[in-house]
Amino acid sequence: MAKSSKGKGSNKQRGAHSSKPSSGHTSTHRHVESKHGANKSGKNFPVKLAMWDFDQCDPKRCSGKKLERLGIIKSLRVGQKFQGIVVSPNGKSVVCPNDRNIVEENGAAVVECSWARLDEVPFNKIGGRNERLLPYLVAANQVNYGRPWRLNCVEALAACFAIVGRLDLATELLSHFSWGLQFLELNKELLEVYQRCTDADSIKKAEDAWLEQIEKEAQERKARNPGDDLWLTGNVNHKKGHGVTQNENKDEAEVGSTWEQGENSEYESDESAADGEEAYHGPVKYDSLGNEITLSESSDPEYSDSEELLEEPDFLGDNSFSNDSDIRDVTVGLSKVAIKGDVTEQ
Ligand SMILES: C[S@@+](CC[C@H](N)C(=O)[O-])C[C@H]1O[C@@H](n2cnc3c(N)ncnc32)[C@H](O)[C@@H]1O
Numbered sequence: 001m002a003k004s005s006k007g008k009g010s011n012k013q014r015g016a017h018s019s020k021p022s023s024g025h026t027s028t029h030r031h032v033e034s035k036h037g038a039n040k041s042g043k044n045f046p047v048k049l050a051m052w053d054f055d056q057c058d059p060k061r062c063s064g065k066k067l068e069r070l071g072i073i074k075s076l077r078v079g080q081k082f083q084g085i086v087v088s089p090n091g092k093s094v095v096c097p098n099d100r101n102i103v104e105e106n107g108a109a110v111v112e113c114s115w116a117r118l119d120e121v122p123f124n125k126i127g128g129r130n131e132r133l134l135p136y137l138v139a140a141n142q143v144n145y146g147r148p149w150r151l152n153c154v155e156a157l158a159a160c161f162a163i164v165g166r167l168d169l170a171t172e173l174l175s176h177f178s179w180g181l182q183f184l185e186l187n188k189e190l191l192e193v194y195q196r197c198t199d200a201d202s203i204k205k206a207e208d209a210w211l212e213q214i215e216k217e218a219q220e221r222k223a224r225n226p227g228d229d230l231w232l233t234g235n236v237n238h239k240k241g242h243g244v245t246q247n248e249n250k251d252e253a254e255v256g257s258t259w260e261q262g263e264n265s266e267y268e269s270d271e272s273a274a275d276g277e278e279a280y281h282g283p284v285k286y287d288s289l290g291n292e293i294t295l296s297e298s299s300d301p302e303y304s305d306s307e308e309l310l311e312e313p314d315f316l317g318d319n320s321f322s323n324d325s326d327i328r329d330v331t332v333g334l335s336k337v338a339i340k341g342d343v344t345e346q
Helices: 063-070 097-106 115-120 153-163 167-174 180-186 188-195 200-224 258-262 265-269 306-311
Strands: 049-053 085-087 108-112 130-133 284-286 292-294 327-332 335-340
Touching (some): 063 153, 097 130, 108 153, 153 167, 153 180, 153 188, 188 200
Parallel strands (some): 049 108, 085 108
Antiparallel strands (some): 284 292
């Protein structure tokens, strides 16, 4: 990794596959938790929030670190388990409205790590009794905008709250991010569908029905426009066969299989790019056809360091898109968002 900053409560791995807990969580760094997740900084959140932070991401772009800076999430060490809902790639069932009591009484936690380095996370030493996957939802964060399933930590927590019927908590959490409420907007219809469910089975059925529907709509659009329409089919010349494109292969779009499907060789072999660091060579914007417009730093008032990107994201000028990537289309409900296909893994 090109750059790393050791955060409080860090579980940074010493070796690529080490599962040894960090000693970084010293008593001086430990958050003092009181009822309902209030911590030392005095800030409060109505339910307990926690994360295991493996320090694999750019701290300036990391939503978990930002929540920690805001003082509303507690860092857990490897070896510690969490009693509430653990929203995790290691989950076996999905978050559902029946989880509401667990969330309200014991809170929710996430695993702050890089998507590209999930195999380094000692899942057997973290987690808890209530580990859950999230059903199909689309990211709105500036790193993986438009990408299904790969939510960042704040989106994952908010999704969990929204599904169990606590939209108020989801809204409160996301309001700390300038792009945050867009996540709820982008997934509004689907979140409402999930909220009407009860258990994990009903969520799975609703998810399957949704995926079938968006695939059907995509097929119908293709049938109506058999030509090579970039906005409908993506740039086939550049297709690399990675990531999950709902419209292309629904079978690959199963919850649980997405973690593997999304790993692409290029970014995995280039950690700095995977973490959205060195992949950026200056401000880039795209015209209405997806052509890249190169801007000089001085000509772009929005160009700044990545801290500002976290605060004031510009989806079109986001450095998460590599220069030679394909255009990938993602269907979000009835609206389709054409986006650059290769996204960073953070
Ligand atoms: C891999 S980390 C990436 C975090 C990112 N660096 C950030 O800035 O927040 C995202 C975490 O959110 C949770 N998460 C996101 N999408 C999920 C999904 N579809 N199912 C289960 N957990 C998910 C998991 O805890 C996962 O480890």
